[in-house]
Amino acid sequence: MMGEVNAASRPAIGSGFRLQWESAQNAHVLLYPEGMVKLNASAAAILTRCDGVRTVEDIVADLERAFSVNGLGRDVLAFLGLALERHWLELRP
Amino acid sequence: MSEREQAALPRRPGPPLWLLLELTYRCPLHCVFCYNPTDFSSIGCELETAQWLRVLREARALGAVQLGLSGGEPLAREDLETVVAEAHRLGFYTNLITSGIGLTEQRLGALKDAGLDHIQLSFQDSTRRLNDFLSSTRTFELKSRVAALIKKYRYPMVLNVVIHRLNIDHIDDILVMAERMGAEYVELANTQYYGWAWLNRTHLLPSREQLRRAEDVTQRFRQRVGSRMRIFFVVPDYFETRPKPCMNGLGQVFLAVAPDGVALPCHAARTLPGVIFPNVREMSIGAIWYDSPAFNRYRGEAWMKDPCRSCPERARDFGGCRCQAYLLTGDAANADPVCDRSPHHHLVSRIVEQANLAAGAEQPLVFRDHRGAAVAD
Numbered sequence A: 001m002m003g004e005v006n007a008a009s010r011p012a013i014g015s016g017f018r019l020q021w022e023s024a025q026n027a028h029v030l031l032y033p034e035g036m037v038k039l040n041a042s043a044a045a046i047l048t049r050c051d052g053v054r055t056v057e058d059i060v061a062d063l064e065r066a067f068s069v070n071g072l073g074r075d076v077l078a079f080l081g082l083a084l085e086r087h088w089l090e091l092r093p
Numbered sequence B: 001m002s003e004r005e006q007a008a009l010p011r012r013p014g015p016p017l018w019l020l021l022e023l024t025y026r027c028p029l030h031c032v033f034c035y036n037p038t039d040f041s042s043i044g045c046e047l048e049t050a051q052w053l054r055v056l057r058e059a060r061a062l063g064a065v066q067l068g069l070s071g072g073e074p075l076a077r078e079d080l081e082t083v084v085a086e087a088h089r090l091g092f093y094t095n096l097i098t099s100g101i102g103l104t105e106q107r108l109g110a111l112k113d114a115g116l117d118h119i120q121l122s123f124q125d126s127t128r129r130l131n132d133f134l135s136s137t138r139t140f141e142l143k144s145r146v147a148a149l150i151k152k153y154r155y156p157m158v159l160n161v162v163i164h165r166l167n168i169d170h171i172d173d174i175l176v177m178a179e180r181m182g183a184e185y186v187e188l189a190n191t192q193y194y195g196w197a198w199l200n201r202t203h204l205l206p207s208r209e210q211l212r213r214a215e216d217v218t219q220r221f222r223q224r225v226g227s228r229m230r231i232f233f234v235v236p237d238y239f240e241t242r243p244k245p246c247m248n249g250l251g252q253v254f255l256a257v258a259p260d261g262v263a264l265p266c267h268a269a270r271t272l273p274g275v276i277f278p279n280v281r282e283m284s285i286g287a288i289w290y291d292s293p294a295f296n297r298y299r300g301e302a303w304m305k306d307p308c309r310s311c312p313e314r315a316r317d318f319g320g321c322r323c324q325a326y327l328l329t330g331d332a333a334n335a336d337p338v339c340d341r342s343p344h345h346h347l348v349s350r351i352v353e354q355a356n357l358a359a360g361a362e363q364p365l366v367f368r369d370h371r372g373a374a375v376a377d
């Protein structure tokens, strides 16, 4: 069920979670009930693009443009799979 | 500089990421069935709204981001919505820890509008009340109403039940109740032995046998309900051989403010002797966190004694809980005696053995009917 993320999926931040920039930690963090994950730069670059509107394909293209690299698709999908498993993300129809 | 030398220096800590506001010690649970007016005599000691808001602003400016609102019963404060709204505006993730008593639809709607992120419904009840609760449809209906409201406003249903020797044999009933209430997460947290619980530890600590049965019951229940309900079972640390890394080390990430404004590096820390805890009425949060002797006292490793001082595991557990070390050994700088390297570990073993024996003697009473347990309360 969770593994079904593909190029056409539209991921969004999971309900109960909140993504925000924390200048005190100089990082994006993901907040959830009584907990917090401090995100590294690549995780943040992906998650900030998960707005429930853009597809995975859009997100990958945008990342490749922003960082001037190709072939990010597999890494992004792998990360999204992990994030879905942890409920950081959910898929929008 | 080696890692070891670095760790020994009292480094400037990071920000107090976790802020807990104990808004009030008032708790209508003591008189829930008689609807007595709550005790207004203590109000004078509680911080005023503007003071709580100042605490929020100062802590947030330092980098605090997770906010717990608890008590007593935080709903006893009429300005709870104001506090939540300001916290939300500042960018806190707001967690309300409540018994649910006083949580009307009107208040929940207002809290949701104010930006409340999460609710934890908790039962920090004594045995008598838990048993009343388990047996009384009236209380059950009250809690169920609250649970339904929580769902209606699209919060996950998170239930926290404090477990001890006198209710641990009812874990089955507790889980069934949680299921009927539609709980999605249930935390069965064993009592931590500080304060009142410490004084009554021989009445509250379960036996190994009780623990084992409770874990079995929980495991079977998990298998039946599957992913519908996630259950966390927290074993009392007396049964371990290594202490918990208490609070990630005192003064590292956690800051609590008591109703009267006293700032604490752990809500149990008030028991530590010879420490004067600063008050937010007199000091800024920044000065309290970075400069006060109370918050600096157990930072770094200079305060440690043997065996922690030279222990390879000290960076993992920081020597355990200071309050527990003080309560059991009389010196807060000793190793937490839960650790089997502590020369005082036998004190913990003895309490566990006593619990094993005593539970054997009392078991029939607790088991046979709920009122039996209430008598033992």
Ligand code: SF4
Pocket (backbone or CB within 6 Å): B242, B243, B307, B308, B309, B311, B312, B313, B314, B315, B317, B318, B319, B320, B335, B336, B339, B340, B341, B342
């Ligand atoms: S001796 Fe101290 S530092 Fe080492 S494991 Fe025990 S409590 Fe932790």
Ligand code: SF4
Pocket (backbone or CB within 6 Å): B194, B246, B247, B250, B265, B266, B267, B268, B269, B320, B321, B322, B323, B324
């Ligand atoms: S040391 Fe004190 S402060 Fe820390 S967890 Fe233990 S009780 Fe709490």
